[in-house]
Amino acid sequence: EVQLLESGGGLVHPGGSLRLSCAASGFTFSRYAMSWVRQAPGKGLEWVSTISGSGVTPYYADSVKGRFIISRDNSKNTLYVRMSSLKAEDTAVYYCAKSADSGNYFDFDYWGQGTLVTVSS
Amino acid sequence: DIQMTQSPSSLSASVGDRVTITCRASQSIGSSLNWFQQKPGKAPKLLIYGASSLQSGVPSRFSGSGSGTDFTLTISSLQPEDFASYCCQQIYSTPPTFGQGTKVEIK
Numbered sequence: 001e002v003q004l005l006e007s008g009g010g011l012v013h014p015g016g017s018l019r020l021s022c023a024a025s026g027f028t029f030s031r032y033a034m035s036w037v038r039q040a041p042g043k044g045l046e047w048v049s050t051i052s053g054s055g056v057t058p059y060y061a062d063s064v065k066g067r068f069i070i071s072r073d074n075s076k077n078t079l080y081v082r083m084s085s086l087k088a089e090d091t092a093v094y095y096c097a098k099s100a101d102s103g104n105y106f107d108f109d110y111w112g113q114g115t116l117v118t119v120s121s
Numbered sequence: 122d123i124q125m126t127q128s129p130s131s132l133s134a135s136v137g138d139r140v141t142i143t144c145r146a147s148q149s150i151g152s153s154l155n156w157f158q159q160k161p162g163k164a165p166k167l168l169i170y171g172a173s174s175l176q177s178g179v180p181s182r183f184s185g186s187g188s189g190t191d192f193t194l195t196i197s198s199l200q201p202e203d204f205a206s207y208c209c210q211q212i213y214s215t216p217p218t219f220g221q222g223t224k225v226e227i228k
Contacts, residue, residue, distance in 0.1 A: 044219050066224070095164070111164040
């Protein structure tokens with residue numbers, strides 16, 4: 001059974017930093033691209049970032065480019081995102097998502113339950 | 122970026138009702154569309170991929186149709202566990218984008 005468990009959320013001041021983790025199990029982690037998707041309170045889902053299975057190729061939404069860094073440790077089956085220069089508009093539930101077998105990195109078939117990040121003074 | 126517009130934003134329905142949710146893309150996306158179900162505090166769940174293919178384990182009362190710019194998610198007979206939010210996602214081009222969601226509430 002595929003399981004994705006996010007952690008690391010919390011309250012952070014504007015301009016601060018935070019690192020989220022997503023522990024994966026139930027599939028061969030290194031074979032699949034992984035992504036972060038967020039949902040601000042009362043809003044729709046917004047794609048944040050994706051990383052290839054090897055970890056070589058990252059992709060970022062314009063809204064986080066230059067501030068967020070996605071990475072993965074295939075030996076630990078864990079996905080990360082380092083978030084810096086955080087803004088109030090980064091407040092959201094952050095989900096990690098696994099890519100499907102289709103080969104399209106943005107085709108998500110499993111999601112975690114999310115971790116809440118609140119950026120506030 | 123491709124904009125995805127869902128309608129309605131919310132609806133009230135009764136158990137056993139047929140429910141239809143639509144999603145419109147701002148440009149043609151072929152069949153590169155997925156539908157997800159969201160419940161509060163739970164992981165989003167993939168229901169339909171490729172506009173009309175049922176994800177493994179999803180009840181057959183869920184179906185998807187459409188191509189190009191107009192898509193539909195249909196629940197043939199609403200069940201108590203189906204009261205949730207539903208959203209569409211295009212995977213045709215980067216960045217992938219989502220509809221704003223449709224909340225299905227109990228009448």
